[in-house]
Amino acid sequence: MSASIKVMERKGSSFLEKIFLLEIFKGMWVTLGHFWSNLCDNSRLYVRHYPEVKPEITPRWRGRHRLTTHDDGSVKCVACFMCQTNCPAKCIMIEAGERMDGKSEKVPVRFDIDLLECIYCGYCVEACPMDAIRMDTGIFSVTSYDRESVYMRIDTLLATEGAFDEKEYKKGGA
Amino acid sequence: MSQLDILLVLLRVAFGAFVPLCFIAALVWLERRGAAFFQDRAGPNRCNIFGFRAAGLVQNLADAVKLIFKEDVIPGHSRHKFYFVLAPLIVFVCALVSFAVVPFADALVIEGKQYLMQGIPMDLGILWFLAITGFAVYGIILAGWSSHNKYGVLGGLRASAQVISYEIPMGLALVSLLAVYGTVNLGEMVHFQGRLLFGFIPMWGVVLQPLGAIIFIVAAFAETNRTPFDLAEGESEIVAGFHIEYSSMKFALFFMGEYVAMFVSSSLIVTLFFGGYQIPWLATETLVANARPVALLLLVVIPIAAALFSGWIRKNNKSHYDRPKDPRVFEAKVYIGLIWMMVIVLEAVLAGYWLYAAGGAADRILVVLLQIATFLVKTFMMCFVYVWVRWTLPRFRYDQLQKLGWKMLLPLALLNIFITSAVVVALS
Numbered sequence: 001m002s003a004s005i006k007v008m009e010r011k012g013s014s015f016l017e018k019i020f021l022l023e024i025f026k027g028m029w030v031t032l033g034h035f036w037s038n039l040c041d042n043s044r045l046y047v048r049h050y051p052e053v054k055p056e057i058t059p060r061w062r063g064r065h066r067l068t069t070h071d072d073g074s075v076k077c078v079a080c081f082m083c084q085t086n087c088p089a090k091c092i093m094i095e096a097g098e099r100m101d102g103k104s105e106k107v108p109v110r111f112d113i114d115l116l117e118c119i120y121c122g123y124c125v126e127a128c129p130m131d132a133i134r135m136d137t138g139i140f141s142v143t144s145y146d147r148e149s150v151y152m153r154i155d156t157l158l159a160t161e162g163a164f165d166e167k168e169y170k171k172g173g174a
Numbered sequence: 175m176s177q178l179d180i181l182l183v184l185l186r187v188a189f190g191a192f193v194p195l196c197f198i199a200a201l202v203w204l205e206r207r208g209a210a211f212f213q214d215r216a217g218p219n220r221c222n223i224f225g226f227r228a229a230g231l232v233q234n235l236a237d238a239v240k241l242i243f244k245e246d247v248i249p250g251h252s253r254h255k256f257y258f259v260l261a262p263l264i265v266f267v268c269a270l271v272s273f274a275v276v277p278f279a280d281a282l283v284i285e286g287k288q289y290l291m292q293g294i295p296m297d298l299g300i301l302w303f304l305a306i307t308g309f310a311v312y313g314i315i316l317a318g319w320s321s322h323n324k325y326g327v328l329g330g331l332r333a334s335a336q337v338i339s340y341e342i343p344m345g346l347a348l349v350s351l352l353a354v355y356g357t358v359n360l361g362e363m364v365h366f367q368g369r370l371l372f373g374f375i376p377m378w379g380v381v382l383q384p385l386g387a388i389i390f391i392v393a394a395f396a397e398t399n400r401t402p403f404d405l406a407e408g409e410s411e412i413v414a415g416f417h418i419e420y421s422s423m424k425f426a427l428f429f430m431g432e433y434v435a436m437f438v439s440s441s442l443i444v445t446l447f448f449g450g451y452q453i454p455w456l457a458t459e460t461l462v463a464n465a466r467p468v469a470l471l472l473l474v475v476i477p478i479a480a481a482l483f484s485g486w487i488r489k490n491n492k493s494h495y496d497r498p499k500d501p502r503v504f505e506a507k508v509y510i511g512l513i514w515m516m517v518i519v520l521e522a523v524l525a526g527y528w529l530y531a532a533g534g535a536a537d538r539i540l541v542v543l544l545q546i547a548t549f550l551v552k553t554f555m556m557c558f559v560y561v562w563v564r565w566t567l568p569r570f571r572y573d574q575l576q577k578l579g580w581k582m583l584l585p586l587a588l589l590n591i592f593i594t595s596a597v598v599v600a601l602s
Contacts, residue, residue, distance in 0.1 A: 024566075031566045034212055034214060035562070039211055044214075047214075047215060
């Protein structure tokens with residue numbers, strides 16, 4: 001199979017192009033067209049009015065984390081430390097305790113994520129053997145006036161709901 | 175000096191000083207919203223006072239407050255602190271003072287006395303402008319050098335090399351223009367442009383000197399350090415060039431100086447090539463003789479223009495997303511109300527003139543006001559061209575810039591002088 005070669009036509013060497021002026025006027029005509037149509041009707045602007053109109057988030061988007069639960073509301077996490085070990089930013093801090101309800105041996109008594117350290121790589125989600133941590137909340141804007149409120153603890157992580165239904169989330173490849 | 179003399183001197187100086195300053199706000203707004211519209215964006219339109227955004231003009235206030243309250247840094251490693259402080263002053267003052275000789279209306283004749291309508295009534299004209307704008311580059315060079323910063327020095331060097339290369343074609347383009355007009359006085363040049371060529375084309379500089387106009391406009395872009403010739407700043411190459419070490423109001427002075435320079439060179443281009451304050455086909459004497467019909471025409475035209483403008487506001491000033499009781503619709507209603515109030519005041523003044531004051535000095539004043547409006551509209555259009563070019567053309571490479579200056583503009587300017595002088599000699 002021979003490689004297909006496309007010879008590009010070199011522009012800019014003809015006399016008319018070398019004196020610039022004609023090409024400049026052509027370019028200015030194009031930009032003026034944009035200006036004029038936007039001036040006459042500013043609904044034509046390619047703009048999302050952001051704080052009021054939110055962007056659409058797909059299920060594959062890695063947003064803020066949450067911890068999932070079993071159907072009876074108990075924590076899925078078994079405190080295996082896989083996510084903490086995998087985390088390249090070292091933003092997850094787990095403290096394990098004994099589990100009493102018989103589902104497993106361990107349960108996290110402390111599960112902190114420092115979102116200021118987090119780089120949203122999603123390795124924790126991939127590492128988790130229990131599907132206990134997910135990034136499907138659809139929260140993309142993590143901002144605050146103090147550090148404390150972006151330091152996620154286990155209760156906040158458990159309280160956050162996923163933004164997508166199970167089918168949509170699985171379609172994303174999880 | 176009579177009281178009238180003093181009043182008119184004050185008015186003219188105030189016009190010469192404050193109109194460029196007011197244009198800073200308008201031009202910064204034009205630049206930012208214009209840039210946005212050229213690129214299909216919205217531009218700064220959120221800043222408001224009680225929900226009134228004035229189409230984004232309020233953003234200027236926020237910018238000014240920010241710049242005033244920023245820390246004013248003088249770098250500790252700089253050994254020339256005096257020059258460091260002096261540089262932005264030179265840039266700003268030179269830009270402002272060079273407007274003083276541009277006539278913004280025809281001479282006002284009241285009780286047989288002539289009052290020249292320019293900041294400083296003198297005959298130097300174009301020479302004053304060349305001298306002062308040539309001086310302004312010292313500010314840029316000084317800023318770059320006294321910052322004691324590599325990027326600053328590079329920016330200053332580029333600015334000086336650029337000004338040297340482009341003042342020559344600019345001056346030569348002016349030489350052929352002077353051969354046509356036969357004077358250096360800007361007022362007389364505008365008088366000249368009030369005549370008609372072949373009886374129906376306004377004898378504007380751009381008609382008589384098309385090549386000279388192109389050369390002059392290109393050189394003026396280079397003189398004001400605007401894209402495509404903003405190599406002295408060159409954000410992508412030398413960060414911010416000459417003003418890299420400047421912050422707070424010192425930076426703001428450079429910034430405002432740039433916009434004043436843009437306004438002044440626009441006004442000069444308009445004066446030299448686009449008839450200055452002249453309304454096409456209506457010379458001053460024609461206007462004074464027909465002041466009453468002109469006033470009648472204005473009485474009709476102003477409400478029509480206001481109706482079109484308020485229709486445009488009503489159409490565009492609304493939120494483009496679901497919003498209960500859209501506050502922007504209310505805002506638009508207030509603006510439209512204000513516009514119609516202004517129309518009523520104008521109509522009342524014009525009607526008063528029509529009924530009581532027509533003839534005599536009032537005619538002259540009406541004509542002067544009309545000419546000032548024409549001059550400002552033309553200058554604003556030229557400033558728009560500056561913005562338009564900036565957001566269309568990429569920056570020249572340094573060698574391309576010098577090649578354009580020395581190998582193209584300079585020979586063309588010389589050719590233009592040759593042709594012009596041949597024609598002038600043949601016709602005289």
